[in-house]
Amino acid sequence: MRILVLGANGQIGRQIVQRLSPTNFVRAMVRKAEQFDALEKLGAHPIIGDLEKDFSYAYDEIDAVVFSAGSGGNTGPDKTIAVDQEGAIRAIETAKAKGVRRFVIVSSILAGEPEKGPASLALYLEAKGKADDALLASGLDYTILRPVTLTDDAGTGKVDDASSSLQKTITRADVAAFAAAVLPEEKTFGKIYTFANGETPIDDYL
DSSP: OEEEEETTTSHHHHHHHHHHTTTSEEEEEESOGGGHHHHHHTTOEEEEOOTTSOOGGGGTTOSEEEEOOOOOTTSOHHHIIIIIIIIHHHHHHHHHHHTOOEEEEEOOTTTTOGGGSOGGGHHHHHHHHHHHHHHHTSOSEEEEEEEOEEEOSOOOSEEEEOTTOSSOEEEHHHHHHHHHHHTTOGGGTTEEEEEEEOSEEHHHHO
8 A cells, every 4th residue: 555644753653654664655744854864764755745835746646645743732823723724624635636535534532522622722622623524524435533642651552432531541652553553444434433542452443
């Protein structure tokens, strides 16, 4: 499979690249050439692109897209809208235009439900929700991942449903493992997964 990873230089993105590259062609889109070396060492084929501009060329000869980009916690509301919302919507629309049907997006628990989360995350959750809505309406073979609070602990390879709990956590490594696991699986098409670390091996959970 030939896969485009958007947000490849992020903490989850790099781990997705690392998991996919041994058995797939992975095109890793980043904003700066100085980020190439680290991704090449992970087995990826880096390409320059900016979610706030035209990056349709990155889709050439691609079979699937994994969107793991995020504006990060140190940026203002303008970047949250530009990247988490509009960047994701542009990525979805480009996939449709280019005939790339498989699309996996790393979203967030409570996406589209900002009233249920902390006020500090309201705009972020609203932006993630609008991106998810665009994917739901796209007609693509989508899978939406809505992990709970992220940690940098070592991955466990085990998850459980978290739709009823906001108190749980999941490692970034396990989010990356989950994304890599769902990508080729047709049984995950058209599904939304809200998950946390738990007791069930990812493959069994799916």
